[in-house]
Amino acid sequence: MTEAAARDLDAQDPLPTSRAQFHVPPATGGDYAETAYFAGNSLGLQPIATRAALDAELDDWARLGVEGHGEAERPWVSYHQQLRDPTARLVGARPGEVVMMNSLTVNLHLMMVSFYRPTPERHAILIEDTAFPSDSYAVRSQAAFHGYDPDEAVIRLSPRPGESTLRSEDVTGWLAEHGDRVALVLLGGVNYYSGEFLDIPAITRAGHAAGAVVGWDLAHAAGNVPLRLHDWGVDWAAWCTYKYLNSGPGAIAGAFVHERHLADRSLPKLAGWWSTDPDVRFRMHPTVTPVDTADSWQLSNPPILAMAPVRASLEMFDAVGMDALRAKSIRLTGYLGTLLDETGAGRPMEVLTPREPDRRGAQLSVRLHGLDADAVSAALRTRHGVIADARRPDVIRLAPVPMYSTFHDCWRAATAMADVVSGSCAGS
Ligand SMILES: Cc1ncc(COP(=O)(O)O)c(C=O)c1O
Structure with missing residues (x-):
């Protein structure tokens, strides 16, 4: 999957993202101005409407x-x-x-x-x-x-x-x-x-x-x-x-x-x-x-x-309505799962969340065999601007949230995981 294909999926999706209605934290590393935020299962982003x-x-x-x-x-x-x-x-x-x-x-x-x-x-x-x-x-x-x-x-x-x-x-x-x-x-x-x-x-x-x-x-x-x-x-x-x-x-x-x-x-x-x-x-x-x-x-x-x-x-x-959000959530999480399967092949990472859409919500939990989840999470953030959530010792949780996450975010997360898992964090 290419970056352009991910952007096309965003452009064509029947439920356009409501990302503009949220404060998306700026990235402190990587090639993009905004973070790809996957920690909404821990703390959701701030809606612009909250302050008012x-x-x-x-x-x-x-x-x-x-x-x-x-x-x-x-x-x-x-x-x-x-x-x-x-x-x-x-x-x-x-x-x-x-x-x-x-x-x-x-x-x-x-x-x-x-x-x-x-x-x-x-x-x-x-x-x-x-x-x-x-x-x-x-x-x-x-x-x-x-x-x-x-x-x-x-x-x-x-x-x-x-x-x-x-x-x-x-x-x-x-x-x-x-x-x-x-x-x-x-x-x-x-x-x-x-x-x-x-x-x-x-x-x-x-x-x-x-x-x-x-x-x-x-x-x-x-x-x-x-x-x-x-x-x-x-x-x-x-x-x-x-x-x-x-x-x-x-x-x-x-x-x-x-x-x-x-x-x-x-x-x-x-x-x-x-x-x-x-x-x-x-x-x-x-x-x-x-x-x-x-x-x-x-x-x-x-x-x-x-x-x-x-x-x-x-x-x-x-x-937006929960049913429309859920339909988009299934599309986003399915896409992230496919990308993680592709990038995970031959790398020490494996999605442990059930595959069937009706047995999971937005979150995918990825087990990193022999790697330290805290180190991987820190590298995802500093090198790629991807915010994920580490559960010690070896699980990274990634939640594409249908209100503000995009297919492009999923592409960023999967390519960043592949880079970090193959790179210097291995064995740390
Ligand atoms: C599944 C679950 N139960 C309970 C809690 C505790 O929540 P609180 O600190 O709001 O009581 C959390 C917090 O993240 C949670 O994820």
């Missing part, structure tokens, strides 16, 4: 002070409600099933307060062996909090010997055989390390058939792959917005609770003044007046300056 969205709230704060709660152009007291509909569209939920609040690990814990109800007979939590460490720590601490030994209560599922990714059918098969002691299944919709997209509906069904509650960490799935959380019957989910949702470092997170749980007053919940019915919130009652929406998992008054970037980003997702 933040400025609007700063201006209202300057102009109105405390009155902004009711009189800001977008009143702060109900600000989070504006995020409800676009978030529901993004994750395939009914509006009352979603809420934006806190950060991801906090939401995992809040969900587990309600949905991890262990008993001596059924207290196991099923996760992936390659679960993100925060999830692993969170479930272990939940098991310990309830008085169970985390080493015994937390079950970590590994891929088959010799394979790098879990197969969804192995998860469902395991649940059919051993699920009677599982209280909670908590898996990553798209695995952070391998980029594998699990079969969420099939695993959710298998978890339910085994009598377990099924929750999903969608950090790498939200804004990356189409989701139908309501129809799939998922019990609960949580995700962050700083990756594919481009809402800034440490940005606010989301949570989903299926409608069938919303009116269940028997669920244990931690409460704060934002859990109560907004119609009576300012009457300062000593007890919560429940609302039958995901809002009832909120605790604190929402951080408006953290929500403004999410609002700006969700508008962009609404404007």
Whole structure:
């Protein structure tokens, strides 16, 4: 594949890139002014619209002070409600099933307060062996909090010997055989390390058939792959917005609770003044007046300056639509995969993400046999202006993000990988 062919693909693609709507960091090395940015699975790029969205709230704060709660152009007291509909569209939920609040690990814990109800007979939590460490720590601490030994209560599922990714059918098969002691299944919709997209509906069904509650960490799935959380019957989910949702470092997170749980007053919940019915919130009652929406998992008054970037980003997702983005994502990631296969032949690198488009999102994880991922990532950046993400010891993650990545970026990444892997990093 030539550079000109990559540029032609960009020119002909049915969904032109929205790159001009983002700040693309300048390159500090290589032949191009802008970086080829492949780390949107870690931190998405800043939309140009973010600054105006933040400025609007700063201006209202300057102009109105405390009155902004009711009189800001977008009143702060109900600000989070504006995020409800676009978030529901993004994750395939009914509006009352979603809420934006806190950060991801906090939401995992809040969900587990309600949905991890262990008993001596059924207290196991099923996760992936390659679960993100925060999830692993969170479930272990939940098991310990309830008085169970985390080493015994937390079950970590590994891929088959010799394979790098879990197969969804192995998860469902395991649940059919051993699920009677599982209280909670908590898996990553798209695995952070391998980029594998699990079969969420099939695993959710298998978890339910085994009598377990099924929750999903969608950090790498939200804004990356189409989701139908309501129809799939998922019990609960949580995700962050700083990756594919481009809402800034440490940005606010989301949570989903299926409608069938919303009116269940028997669920244990931690409460704060934002859990109560907004119609009576300012009457300062000593007890919560429940609302039958995901809002009832909120605790604190929402951080408006953290929500403004999410609002700006969700508008962009609404404007393009997840289905069109996913179609482009499949084209881009497929192209990158083909190029990496070509350039990888005879070189110590191998894509470990599943090949089938419906088993992956945007990210391809490349194992560098015998090479140091940090050194390769640094050389990609300094020599070629390609920003990738290293997972020690030997994996490079590359995520072409359909809103701002181009076929030309993919060409740059593949040719840079070939150069760096064959060059002086070998053996370092
Ligand atoms: C899959 C996954 N889960 C959890 C987290 C932790 O997120 P936070 O620091 O927002 O709680 C991350 C962070 O990157 C993640 O990738």
